[in-house]
Amino acid sequence: MFCRNCGKELTGSPEICPNCGAKPMSGTSYCPNCGAPTTELTEICPKCGARVAGKVVAKAGGTWMPLTAGILDLVAGVPALISGIALVAGLGMLGGLIGGLGGIPGVGAIGAIISAIAVPMIIFAIIAIVGGVFAIRKKMWGLALAGSICALFTPAWILGIVAIVFTVMGKKHFK
Numbered sequence: 001m002f003c004r005n006c007g008k009e010l011t012g013s014p015e016i017c018p019n020c021g022a023k024p025m026s027g028t029s030y031c032p033n034c035g036a037p038t039t040e041l042t043e044i045c046p047k048c049g050a051r052v053a054g055k056v057v058a059k060a061g062g063t064w065m066p067l068t069a070g071i072l073d074l075v076a077g078v079p080a081l082i083s084g085i086a087l088v089a090g091l092g093m094l095g096g097l098i099g100g101l102g103g104i105p106g107v108g109a110i111g112a113i114i115s116a117i118a119v120p121m122i123i124f125a126i127i128a129i130v131g132g133v134f135a136i137r138k139k140m141w142g143l144a145l146a147g148s149i150c151a152l153f154t155p156a157w158i159l160g161i162v163a164i165v166f167t168v169m170g171k172k173h174f175k
Contacts, residue, residue: 007037
């Protein structure tokens with residue numbers, strides 16, 4: 001057996017390493033089987049093949065998921081917000097133009113349909129953007145998830161699906 005902290009070979013199973021004074025299995029710098037150098041992310045010793053993974057390895061993976069989910073929320077939300085605002089602005093200009101011409105029958109119904117699409121898209125886009133920011137910051141998992149769900153209601157809905165998966169899988173990394 002080798003001390004995981006200093007790499008010195010130990011006889012028996014001592015409580016503390018006589019060389020460095022640490023508990024023999026408390027470090028992550030050396031393989032306990034052969035004494036080869038390792039890192040805290042090493043799962044299998046490259047020299048002897050012994051399993052050396054500890055608690056640190058289990059926590060290290062998956063931190064990219066909230067970041068990726070947040071970026072996907074932003075990529076889905078920002079263009080949807082711009083499109084929604086452009087639709088509402090275009091509708092306002094169209095209404096002013098038609099009103100100036102004395103009105104055209106049926107245009108009011110088209111305007112109502114466009115606003116029924118644009119206004120919810122703006123709301124969903126804002127929630128997706130806010131949720132994306134919280135996902136990137138790894139804070140308020142519920143709001144980050146809400147942002148990913150709202151990304152489903154944007155034209156880039158496929159990004160919302162992927163964002164939901166990454167937000168749910170990365171839940172343990174949120175504060």
